[in-house]
Amino acid sequence: EAGVTQSPTHLIKTRGQQATLRCSPISGHTSVYWYQQALGLGLQFLLWYDEGEERNRGNFPPRFSGRQFPNYSSELNVNALELEDSALYLCASSPGLGWETQYFGPGTRLLVL
Amino acid sequence: GESVGLHLPTLSVQEGDNSIINCAYSNSASDYFIWYKQESGKGPQFIIDIRSNMDKRQGQRVTVLLNKTVKHLSLQIAATQPGDSAVYFCAETAGVGGRRALTFGSGTRLQVQP
Numbered sequence: 001e002a003g004v005t006q007s008p009t010h011l012i013k014t015r016g017q018q019a020t021l022r023c024s025p026i027s028g029h030t031s032v033y034w035y036q037q038a039l040g041l042g043l044q045f046l047l048w049y050d051e052g053e054e055r056n057r058g059n060f061p062p063r064f065s066g067r068q069f070p071n072y073s074s075e076l077n078v079n080a081l082e083l084e085d086s087a088l089y090l091c092a093s094s095p096g097l098g099w100e101t102q103y104f105g106p107g108t109r110l111l112v113l
Numbered sequence: 114g115e116s117v118g119l120h121l122p123t124l125s126v127q128e129g130d131n132s133i134i135n136c137a138y139s140n141s142a143s144d145y146f147i148w149y150k151q152e153s154g155k156g157p158q159f160i161i162d163i164r165s166n167m168d169k170r171q172g173q174r175v176t177v178l179l180n181k182t183v184k185h186l187s188l189q190i191a192a193t194q195p196g197d198s199a200v201y202f203c204a205e206t207a208g209v210g211g212r213r214a215l216t217f218g219s220g221t222r223l224q225v226q227p
Contacts, residue, residue, distance in 0.1 A: 004156075033214060033215075035217075040121070042202065042217050042218065042219045042220055043157070043202065043215075043217040045214045045215070045216070045217075048214050056214055058214070090156050090157070092156075092157075100145045100147075100162075100206055100215075101147060101159055101162060102147075102159075102215060103159060104149075104156035104157045104158070105156050106155055106156045107155075107156050
């Protein structure tokens with residue numbers, strides 16, 4: 001069974017640009033979560049999608065947004081990139097109600113110059 | 114979001130010894146806890162979980178202990194191996210149902226000396 005996949009693996013952007021990161025959950029999983037992990041720091045919760053809807057978001061500005069598609073894959077968009085947005089962005093998925101365990105993908109390393 | 118310093122607590126052990134990694138949590142309503150292992154350049158990998166109605170759970174070479182009275186969680190790794198070297202995070206969640214975000218601890222780096 002394939003795990004959570006993310007693309008691209010690395011992304012280099014300049015300040016002010018927009019970045020789009022993609023995530024495909026484990027087959028059968030309906031919930032997708034996004035986390036930011038800055039270098040040397042812990043995981044900060046960004047967004048949670050389930051059944052196509054945003055269920056919760058962390059303490060991040062509105063320029064961090066995303067969506068979930070009918071096939072449960074998800075996109076994270078970061079507008080007006082700032083240098084401090086450089087981080088590893090992790091996507092996780094879970095099977096649905098009653099299953100709290102989240103399974104993580106390998107992440108997308110975003111570098112903002 | 115929560116901010117953590119650049120220097121993670123580090124636990125250094127000899128190969129073959131047992132390791133104990135600790136985690137304190139603050140939300141008394143948390144009812145589900147997970148330990149993740151993160152190797153350099155990779156996403157966190159699920160190790161073991163425990164629900165609040167238990168105080169101990171064992172897996173292969175790993176044991177998680179939960180003390181709800183003092184809101185403390187620990188991960189014990191038996192016969193630590195070089196491949197166990199990684200950063201270990203505890204995570205907690207509270208509420209009903211599974212579609213919830215996890216709150217992660219700051220992490221502990223485990224270094225296994227050969």
